Amino acid sequence: MNQMTRLEPAPSPMPDDDACWAAFLARDRAMDGRFVGCVATTGIYCKPSCAARHPKRENMTFLPDPVAARAAGYRACLRCHPDEIGRDRLAVAAAIAFIEATEEPLRLEALADHVGYAPHHFHRLFRRETGLTPAAYARGLRAERLKDALGQAGSVTAAIYEAGYNAPSRAYADAEKHLGMSLSAWKDGGRGVTIRWRTIDSSLGPVLVAATGKGLCRISFGEGEADLRVRFPHADFRPADTALDAMAQRVAALVENPAAGADLPVDVQGTAFQQAIWAALRAIPPGETRSYGDIAAAIGRPQAVRAAGTACGGNNLAVLIPCHRVLRSDGSAGGYAWGLDRKQALLAREKRK
Numbered sequence: 145m146n147q148m149t150r151l152e153p154a155p156s157p158m159p160d161d162d163a164c165w166a167a168f169l170a171r172d173r174a175m176d177g178r179f180v181g182c183v184a185t186t187g188i189y190c191k192p193s194c195a196a197r198h199p200k201r202e203n204m205t206f207l208p209d210p211v212a213a214r215a216a217g218y219r220a221c222l223r224c225h226p227d228e229i230g231r232d233r234l235a236v237a238a239a240i241a242f243i244e245a246t247e248e249p250l251r252l253e254a255l256a257d258h259v260g261y262a263p264h265h266f267h268r269l270f271r272r273e274t275g276l277t278p279a280a281y282a283r284g285l286r287a288e289r290l291k292d293a294l295g296q297a298g299s300v301t302a303a304i305y306e307a308g309y310n311a312p313s314r315a316y317a318d319a320e321k322h323l324g325m326s327l328s329a330w331k332d333g334g335r336g337v338t339i340r341w342r343t344i345d346s347s348l349g350p351v352l353v354a355a356t357g358k359g360l361c362r363i364s365f366g367e368g369e370a371d372l373r374v375r376f377p378h379a380d381f382r383p384a385d386t387a388l389d390a391m392a393q394r395v396a397a398l399v400e401n402p403a404a405g406a407d408l409p410v411d412v413q414g415t416a417f418q419q420a421i422w423a424a425l426r427a428i429p430p431g432e433t434r435s436y437g438d439i440a441a442a443i444g445r446p447q448a449v450r451a452a453g454t455a456c457g458g459n460n461l462a463v464l465i466p467c468h469r470v471l472r473s474d475g476s477a478g479g480y481a482w483g484l485d486r487k488q489a490l491l492a493r494e495k496r497k
């Protein structure tokens with residue numbers, strides 16, 4: 145779903161000997177993991193960035209990886225720990241998976257703890273492997289998710305294939321079946337669409353309620369007109385009319401008592417996969433919760449756990465599409481686009497009933 149750089153387990157093939165030697169002389173970190181240098185006089189092997197004094201060129205041979213070096217009778221250097229490159233890469237890959245499965249910004253400490261590294265060390269490692277800090281990576285990912293939520297061209301097919309569909313037509317057919325929502329064309333930033341909106345007070349703060357002539361297109365906490373204009377830059381905005389006022393009242397009542405549900409018309413744009421996920425969310429009974437894995441399985445795509453999490457994060461209709469009923473697989477609260485406190489408050493209200 146996102147186009148960000150992926151870590152490949154095995155980068156390009158090993159460079160030639162001259163390039164390897166040059167990498168050692170330059171202590172080039174970018175070459176770590178692509179080969180090791182074996183020193184005949186000491187019997188050890190090093191990664192290119194090793195800080196130890198360089199041996200003479202004629203005493204050094206280059207091999208693709210630590211396995212080959214050990215097979216040739218060399219031992220790992222105790223200074224540069226050449227065997228840890230693979231472990232580091234795995235840790236970074238695991239951290240990326242963790243970031244992608246979590247909707248809210250993660251603290252560095254939590255991330256490092258998740259992969260078993262000290263925070264400061266892990267920060268450097270992550271940056272070395274990806275060129276980005278964990279925070280910058282997460283920001284980029286959220287930007288991608290927002291683009292997805294806005295229905296940018298290109299994301300539809302990617303999302304469908306990521307979700308494991310063989311062909312888009314199949315995905316659309318499934319989505320139609322799961323939905324009960326209009327697959328309204330939200331392309332081009334809402335051009336030609338009239339949106340009426342207002343905010344209404346609730347015990348969890350002001351709620352933005354916006355609707356087209358077909359139904360609700362945005363329910364969110366703490367947003368206003370500026371947010372709507374970012375989301376639908378070409379729409380024609382009008383003040384609330386009596387129909388919208390009535391819907392807003394019912395949305396406010398739903399916030400106070402989410403278990404009651406509300407049969408309100410919706411007009412949300414999203415990829416077929418997102419729409420299927422949102423339909424699955426609406427099927428969770430009040431007072432119950434599901435994991436992202438449950439939701440992915442519910443639409444017949446058990447492998448698409450991460451994409452399911454992303455689609456939950458892209459929900460446009462707070463409370464009405466109850467993404468607050470999805471928790472992490474370990475039962476902890478996970479993320480919520482509108483703040484964990486609100487998520488917990490909504491769940492507590494449902495449990496009381």
Ligand SMILES: [Zn+2]
Nearest residue numbers: 190194221224
């Ligand atoms: Zn070394």
